[in-house]
Amino acid sequence: MSFEPAKFKGEKALVIGAGRSGLAAARLLAKKGFRVLLSDSAPMKDFKPRLKGLPRAVEVEAGGHSGAILSCGFAVKSPGLPARAPVFKRLKAAGIPVFSEIEIALAFSKAGRILAVTGTNGKTTTTELLGLLMKAAARRRGTRAFVCGNLGVPAAATAPKAGPKDALVMELSSYQLEDSSGVSPDAACVLNITPDHLDHHGGLAAYVAAKAKIFAGQRPGAVCVFNYENAACRRLARRCPARVLFFSSRRRGGKLSAWTEKGRLVFRTGAVSFTVEPPPLPGRHNLENAMCAGLMALSCGARPADLRAVFASFKGVEHRLETVRTLRGVTYINDSKATNVDSTVTALRTPGGGKNIWLILGGLDKGAPYAPLRPLVKASVKTILTIGKAAPLIEKELRGSAPIERALTLERALKKAAAAARPGDMVLLSPACASFDQFRDFEHRGAEFKRLAGRLK
Structure with missing residues (x-):
């Protein structure tokens, strides 16, 4: 209903x-x-x-x-x-009857096109990129594009502003989707699915079911983009009523509509293919985010020139592998948006600088195991500094993978790392946990990390 x-x-x-x-x-x-x-x-x-x-x-x-x-x-x-x-x-x-804020917002919106982004990780970066792409396309047509949803701008404050010729780009979390039954985007995506929010949903099956709602109401003429390298995405794609497009960062051609080749992104729309330089951001995950955003935008009127211009100028989003400062040869990186284990896995894969990371982990546990971090911790982490309520659980599951010190608070963790780190080291806040035990949200946690790192002398 x-x-x-x-x-x-x-x-x-x-x-x-x-x-x-x-x-x-x-x-x-x-x-x-x-x-x-x-x-x-x-x-x-x-x-x-x-x-x-x-x-x-x-x-x-x-x-x-x-x-x-x-x-x-x-x-x-x-x-x-x-x-x-x-x-x-x-x-x-x-x-x-109980409705979601998303349903209320869309009921009062006249948006001509709705583009919706979900997935476990990469949602905000993809949404920001997609919003810029749709704004570039809108300027050419003399229309507008609005961005809202889980990235901190409520849909109810934004969606009603969109008119029949405008585009509405929405980031939708599993929390928002689980309560929604009236969502029918013209273009949607599922970036990836890994265990997250299991404490809230009660298990992985319910979490996946919530994510699947992003395409459940789509019409046959709509488009939904999936990550071919994610097994859960491939399974979901078989249930999708819309036209399915796949991207991959590990293979080329075939049934794919976007892939990587010699450091560039290749897009295929019908019989036409073109290449684009990716955004200047580290990590394979950012290539995937860009391919997904590009495919969605192309399906809704963007042109190759829009992708080239937007990708070239995109600098990333706050709190996601954000370099805060370098002090005495030590680099401080804010990845507060890493609120789950898979996101921290991505962060540890990105630097590639050897065993030089002082990793700050912890916060409010979300029910997923920390064991997937073990091989990456062994390869790249000098010391783990634990904070928040999840500290004892993290210490138990990662014992033996690297030295562990319980810091309890973010301020103590930073002081410990700053005192012991050497030139070439990296102090990385990538907590793998929610923030609500000690902070309002991950933005507050990231802002506090930046403030504390800025005060170091």
Whole structure:
């Protein structure tokens, strides 16, 4: 069941969660004439500063979900809240339908083209690249392109701005997709699938099922791009109702629509092939991100010239293998966006400088094993510095792969690494964990790493 505003005219809307997405949904619904109850289990002091400018039509309750929620005609679930939470059981028992913020946003959008990106890793880089490509194509046509979703810009604040000639580029996480049934993008992708958010979804099967929703509602004329080198992606592609395009960073030609050759990217659209220099970013994963973004953009009106111009000027995204500074020959790298083990694997494969890494690991465990890190740690890590709640588990699983020191906090980890590192070494924050035990989010963690590294003398 997708959200149709006309069916709920005159009803009061319930928004669960006063985070960025919840607040954006509350503002949008109030603007569209709905009375809104914004309900959060946290105490008011935790989110009161974010309520500034909230419309009068929005009533706010904090510290729990009162019986007032059952007087609402429909509910909007903020992403990340577990579907098994008691509040959603109460709503289900009362027969109150629950929608995602994404569904609410798209119901009020007139976007001419919707492009949606998901995958375990690489989503933000791919979305940023795709947004720049679609903006380049839009400038040529005198239209616009908007970027929103899981990269920090709520869909409910952005999607309604898009008109019939505009493009809407969305990064969608498994949290957002699991609650959505009305998503039908013109172009979609699944970059890769590896274990992540298992604590939230309850297992890998449910996580994969959430990701598959990105193409479940696509029409036959739409396009969905998959990574041929990821076995889970190949399995999902067999279920996709849209036209499937594959890219690969390890093989060429055949059924592929994009591949690498002599350091360049090759794109094939129909009978026509052309080559492009990739963005100047390290690692095979960034070649894959660029191929995926390029294929999606080409399917929605971009030209080879757009790819060449955008790729040449792209500098990457904040908090993803971001060089912060070099001090006395030691390089400090912020990879706070590595919130899962597979992303840290990618980070350890990228430098290629020998056994010279001081690796900061830890945070809030997400249920995936850390054992896949062992061979890379043995090959490239001088010392592991553990932080956060996951520290004991990480130490247990990686014992013997490298010396391990428990630092507990990011500040102590940086001080320990700075005191012992030698010229040519690298201090890498690539935590393989969520950040919520000590920080608001991975951006806050990355910003703190940058601030602390900047203060080192």
